Amino acid sequence: MHPTIKNTIGALSALLIASSLYAQKNPIINGYYADPEGIKYGDTYWVFPTFSAKYEDQVLLDAFSSKDLKTWTKHPRIVDTSAVKWAKRAMWAPAVLKKDKRYYLFFGANDVHKGEVGGIGVAVANKPEGPYKDLLGKPLIQEIVNGAQPIDQFVFKDKDGTYYMYYGGWGHCNVVKLKKDFTGIEPLPDGSLYKEITPDKYVEGPYMFIRDGKYYFMWSEGGWTGPDYKVAYAIADSPFGPFKRLNTVLEQDPAVATGAGHHSVIHSAKDNKYYIVYHRRPLNKKSAHERVVCIDEMKFDSEGHILPVKMTGKAMVDF
Template sequence: METIKNPLVAGWYADPEARFYEGKYWIYVTRSATDYKKQTNLDAFSSVDGIRWTKHEGIIRMEDFPYVTQAVWAPTILRKDGKYYLIFASNDIHRNEEPGGIEIAEADRPEGPFRSMLGRPLIDRFIYGAQPIDAHLFGDEDGRIYLYYGGWGHCNIAEMSPEMNGFIRNKEGNLFKEITPPGYVEGPCMMKYDGTYFLMWSSGNWTDGTYCVNYCSASSPWGPFQKTETILEAQEGIADGPGHNGYLEDNKNNKLYIVYHRRYIGDKEPGHRVLCMDRMEIENGRILPIIMT
């Protein structure tokens, strides 16, 4: 992936989650539209070289989710025991009484089709003030799997059950724990590198140039997460409002890449977001500021 041309693909896409499965790079995305009613499924892109991408359209069997009518957002995916588990947000709920929240689906292939596991949301309410959106699955080296999620300025963590159909109680006896770092808005992404846990997230407003990516680090997936640094923000002459990131590891060349969406400078249409990727470097336990290309 030495030659990166941004945006990676044509069209409006946002909230990328990136993985390496079955010999290919995969990026799962929100269909970026200002009108939430047009966001009724998710797409994915696959590539063997990180340069040429194949589109996989409509990867969820939405007939399994009859109560979901809009705002299908922010995919996260994880492979476990030969199955692929896809988690995404639905309906942009604003109170517990509304249908939707965070959904979970499964498939035998990374491109789907993904079918409902539960017949209901995985999380259908506000917990510790976190809107149930923007989930991120993180598999640790000890086999434990964690879910990070949350909008409206609150971030929660929960450990997934072995069956991936619920959560395990933590040492405090609760299913969820709030771990909101300073300045958090939405879009958490957990990465472990050289024994350190790096929690990245988005701050600012997703509709304009203030959107950016911050991070902090800890010695545990549970935190505490304290010191905040900005690593990706508007860059003069390149782009505005970069945020809601995932990441890819190029193990062959020992390189890291941040995958994110950004905006064209001066474009005021909220849904106009494009899919991009750039190098990410870590030195002395710190993620260095990202230079957009």
Template sequence: MNNPVQSGNPLFPGWYADPEARVFGSRYWIYPTYSAVYEEQTFFDAFYSDDLVTWHKAGRVLDSSGVPWARRAVWAPSPIEHRGQYFLYFAANDIQSDREHGGIGVAVSDRPEGPFRDPLGRPLVDRFVHGAQPIDPHIFVDDDGTPYLYYGGWGHCNVVKLGADLISLAAHEDGEVFKEVTPEGYVEGPCMFKRGGLYYFSWSEGGWGGPDYSVAYAIAASPLSPFERIEKILFQDPDVATGAGHHGYLNIPGTDEWYIVYHRRPLGETAANHRVVCIERMEFDEAGRIRPVRLTFEGVGPRRLGRL
């Protein structure tokens, strides 16, 4: 059976959101939130592809049985591979104050398809610091090997430096552990990548349940800010979909070829959790700025790793 020419959007069936994308070995992987009411949103599926077009599901790579403190609502998974192990950061329990138990957790597996298990038995970040709700983690490893975890809701974003084991917190050079890096307009969903020696920091704006959810970005010379907002690059299209936001990136190793994965709400859908995962090409202008992304139904064409 021949693969279709284009991936199509959405990439795979089902209600999913908050996708994070990675290249592990010779495959593409996407880890999204299972988009449902909090009482049912207690596990993660992952999806993998050899060509960006045909996607396969790895079911329940993590569920609450592997995270004893997560009693409800796990979401926003962010994976990384390190020395043959896979680390998955996630939010759980949607805590509203320091009096509640929950926050950002980490789970570990020997395989990208899991099963992932919590090595700590507790959250990695379990309290509000600088006003940031401990949700929406995003792991970024700099060229020098330094691991940074960006996170935060309620209009505030923090970055913490991780220890060499990737399951502990370490202090920044100035001794501060939780460093606030909130840009103008920030709501939630931080994301970071590096290109041409510069740090591209992006985030979601607007309300996640509404049509105006969107993505804006900044460029900085440091992973620790200052991040000055440039413009929105992802937003609703009344002819395609609404609520386009909470995204991740894919870069083809060894190239300047980029893709953005994100969720959106199909036209006619009004339920907050009715979201699907999509992909588009992401391009830059001559000055290195990200061109606004056009939402499509077609998605992207086939692209196998290791081939130009």
């Protein structure tokens, strides 16, 4: 083979390999899942979603791992209500992280209302795929403070090593500072235990990350059972805001899917790519619980603003 042709083929092959990472199919896994928390542990991508079903059946969490964002391995029942005695139903919206060689999984349970047992719990394991065991034997946060239902928690590690947790449904979002061992909360810099940081149009599903020294705060708007679910964002200089709504990042596409929201973000430091992990409702599905997990690349403009995400993949599914 002529050297020029060989080099050209080699270059094209390298390009195809480089681009194949993003050429994953959507939805990425079979079955109905929602509220996905995505993270990269070492060289492996992980997704921890809600098992999307009626609250009475939503009593377990599965996890999925992949080396290339295309082929996913299922790790079933990494935690369930048998391991969390106070949780009776509606285990959902996991948030995960690694600290001191242990893996922590924060979750909501029981769809708690005032006077009820439930709220945000935390479990721990020695491996990402579990099995996870209840850390406290009770909820980490059960009280309804500032009108925020204790659900949809996201745990964020700040630049100084402090762990903050953003959470809240019913149109209100609080931030709290976690103790180093995750057994409770402690006062924030202003002396308060709970600080409301709710941005305009916020409904639920908060998420935070740092990029170029700026704090990107994201959340879901609209109703999770309907077509108008969406994701918006703000940028601030502090983990406490103020968070002024800038734009919508992800929303329904009549040609692809409706109900796109409750997301997380995976940052691949190796190639500095960002991926938004989210759920959506296929066009041929109408039930509130018929949600699927998808991943698309998330890009930024020259000023650091998040560009609107174009959903890719199948418009209809048949599981």
